[in-house]
Amino acid sequence: MRKNIWSGVLAGSMVVGMLAACSSNGGTTATTQPSAAASTGAAATAAPKADPVTLRLYTYGTEEQYNWKKTLDAFTAKNPNIKVELVQLSDKGDTQEATKKLDLAAASGETIDVLMFSDPASYAQRVGLGMAAPLDDFIAKEGYKEEVEYKVDTHLNGKVYALPGKFNPWYVLLNKDHLAEAGLKVPTDWTWNDFADYAKKLTKGEGASKRFGTYFHGPQGGGWMEYLKLMMENQPTNADLLKADGSSNLADPNFKKTLELRVKMEKEDKSSVPYADMISQKLAYRTQFFNQSASMIAIGSWMNTEIGGTDKVPLTFNVAVAPFPKNNPGDPNGLTPVTTDYVAVGANSKHKDEAYKFVRWYTSEGQIAQGKNIPSWSKVSNDDVGKIIDTILAGTKNPEKVDKASLVNTLTISKASQVVPPASYQAEVYKVLNTEYEKLILGKEDIDTMIKNSQEQVDKIIASNKK
Structure with missing residues (x-):
């Protein structure tokens, strides 16, 4: 079934490519420049120099987001015989626009030496389309294991097709002033039970002025599903609502435990902002936290650039950060949902050795040279992380808070669970689960009924997609 899906996507891309051929950006095509002719005399007897290689890097990242000039200059300084030409797929960093243009470039037969994907779905789908070359032989030759060398495990069907760049784990933002008021310490190793206890102790007041311990920004509209699998996401494997083979993972006990946690906190402890309020008032997680309506939020570390306050959302209190909670005291600390850049070697590249050399450098030393994000490379020191954080926080209004x-x-301690390749019908599954969760949290069905109804509907979706 999946092969048919990939074929369909590629066919669609090719049709778009033919229709758009007249308007394609001819300026993105580059050719390898030959070396200068050898001079006569003594130089003629010298060993010939290897021709310089030009690699074409296809990316959605903008200069503002990724410091490309600084980064690529640093690579060239170390590798003077390799030039990296940037192919900008979206001027505004729009990943959807960039993905469409990347598909068009691949369908049109453009040479793609290095390419980047912004999420597991894009990564898995383009690997299925044959756009990325496997890196296992390069990795074996270098003598490391990807899942040890990096904090994001990028294996798909037993192979590695990309190395991870930036590292944006989920964490918990805390109002440090509220913690002090309640006599609570900043957690460094805690469970979801601890989180619920903190939320209960941080909740204060009644009515319109009530301060809640926490705010969950989902699920909603079939998205923000992280909040429906809180106690699944901190598992090393099978951390999603579907398994790697596309089958249902709703029988995982931690799915039920997540539902129990959400119901308890909202209905019994009354420590989380009501789901009905989130939907009806179209609440936003930034304002809930920065307006001090909620003392804690579990959110992604893309917030690093905002937690010191911005012009739009000022910071008027002290902020601390805690790891994503685990399920049991004895579980590994730091496992969390993570977003990253998946950096791959193009399957049609004629310079795969050089392309891998760039990918490996960029996802390790290059992340430090770039200085924009926390790297996924596990060998980055705490000092390096601290310097990058200093740079990021310096761009906020009140970094001292x-x-x-x-x-x-x-x-430093955060680590991603293994990537679960998304199924083609995943969006359908998410919408069903979102609808059933709303019935549960709004009191229209109990947890067991919600799970039973969800499982039946999800099984039907899976079966219909296997025909």
């Missing part, structure tokens, strides 16, 4: 030590500690 951020507990930098807690932020660095959390980012």
Whole structure:
């Protein structure tokens, strides 16, 4: 079934490519420049120099987001015989626009030496389309294991097709002033039970002025599903609502435990903002936290650039950061949902050795040279993380109000669970689960009924997609 899906996507891309051929950006095509002719005399007897290689890097990342000039200059300084030409797929960093243009470029037969994907779905789908070359032989030759060398495990069907760049783990933002008021310490290793206990102790007041312990920004509209699998996402494997083979993972006990946690916190402890309020008032997680309506939020570390306050959302209190909670005291600390850049070697590249050399450098030393994001490379020192955080926080309005030590500690210990390749019908599954969750949290069905109804509907979706 999946092969048919990939074929269909590729066919569609090719049709678009033919229709758009007249308007394609001819300026993105590059040719390898030959070396200068050898001079006569003594130089003629010298060993010939290898021709310089030009690699074409296809990316959605903008200069503002990724410091490309600085980064590529640093690579060229170390590798003067390799030039990297940037192919900008979206001027505004729009990943959807960039993905469409990448598909068009591949369908049109453009040479793609290095390419980047912004999420597991794009990565898995383009690997299925044959756009990325496997890197296992390169990795074996170098003598490391990807899942040890990096904090994001990028294996798909037993092979590695990309190395991870930036590292954006989920964590918990805390109002440090509220913690002090309640006599609570900044957690460095805690469970979801601890999180619920903190939320209960941080909740204060009644009515319109009530301050809640926490705010969950989902699920909603079939998205923000992280909040429906809180106690699944911190598992090393099978951390999603579907398994790697596309089958249902709703029988996982931690799915039910997540539902129990959400119901308990909202209905019994009354420590989380009501789901009905989130939907009816179209609440936003930034304002809930920065307006101090909620003392804690579990969210992605893309917030690093905002936690010190911005012009739009000022910071008027002290902020701390804690790791994503685990399920049991004895579980590994730091496992969390993570977003990253998947950096791959193009399957049609004629310079795969050089392309891999760039990918390996970029996802390790290059991340430090870039200085924009926390790297997924596990060999980055705490000092390096601290320097990058200093740079990021310096761009905020009140960096002095951020507990930098807690932020660095959390980012350093965080590690992603294994990537679960998304199924083609995943969006259908998410919508069903979102609808059933709303019935549960709004009191229209109990947890067991919700799970039973969800499982039946999900099984039907899976069966219909296997015909």
